[in-house]
Amino acid sequence: MRFCPFAERTRLVLNAKGIRHEVININLKNKPEWFFEKNPLGLVPVLENSQGQLIYESTITCEYLDEAYPGKKLLPDDPYEKARQKMIFELSSQIPTLLICFLRGQNKDDYSGQKEQLHKEFSKLEEVLTNKKTTFFGGKNISMVDYLIWPWFERLEAVELIDCVDHTPKLKLWMEAMRKDPTVSALITDAKTLRGFTDLYLQNSPDACDYGL
Numbered sequence: 001m002r003f004c005p006f007a008e009r010t011r012l013v014l015n016a017k018g019i020r021h022e023v024i025n026i027n028l029k030n031k032p033e034w035f036f037e038k039n040p041l042g043l044v045p046v047l048e049n050s051q052g053q054l055i056y057e058s059t060i061t062c063e064y065l066d067e068a069y070p071g072k073k074l075l076p077d078d079p080y081e082k083a084r085q086k087m088i089f090e091l092s093s094q095i096p097t098l099l100i101c102f103l104r105g106q107n108k109d110d111y112s113g114q115k116e117q118l119h120k121e122f123s124k125l126e127e128v129l130t131n132k133k134t135t136f137f138g139g140k141n142i143s144m145v146d147y148l149i150w151p152w153f154e155r156l157e158a159v160e161l162i163d164c165v166d167h168t169p170k171l172k173l174w175m176e177a178m179r180k181d182p183t184v185s186a187l188i189t190d191a192k193t194l195r196g197f198t199d200l201y202l203q204n205s206p207d208a209c210d211y212g213l
């Protein structure tokens, strides 16, 4: 689905590694029956390789691609460094739920409380960048953890929460550096389009996934 942040992770890794692929988008508000044979959970993304093997869950698809295909390695070989990347990723794990709550307008009466929670989550990532003294979460070059986290930050402007990085300057610089990465910039969707899609999606419109086509 063109606007799915989880599917975007997989597309980022496919592109960063230069893996030839075809993207098949489905309408999540009207899923085709065949899709459940690919993933019983009915969630995108799903990968199907040339042998017909199926892989789902975005983080699993990304790690699979990194291991199964040649090209630039996005996860470190060193087991400890790999574990560190995964621990940093875990530090970001509350962000999707918080953003989805904002989108759905849940707890509207506690808007500032929710923003406060998001600040707290961002501060954890700020601390990582401060301690590491590098632009990216894995080091001086972009790597897997950056691609996994990015889609949520790309959506901050669309959900009018971009000011939440004002108090985390290193995270803000990371966002700027991410936008300059050729893989990231090739897949960026502008905030207006994301908002247009989101409005329709939240209304359960069958046209949401085709927004802008």
Ligand SMILES: N[C@@H](CCC(=O)N[C@@H](CS)C(=O)NCC(=O)O)C(=O)O
Residues within 6 Å of the ligand: 001, 003, 004, 005, 006, 007, 028, 042, 043, 044, 045, 056, 057, 058, 059
């Ligand atoms: N944990 C899954 C989450 C994927 C997910 O939630 N995808 C959404 C689209 S953004 C989806 O397929 N939703 C369909 C549905 O909820 O029926 C992953 O990381 O791949």
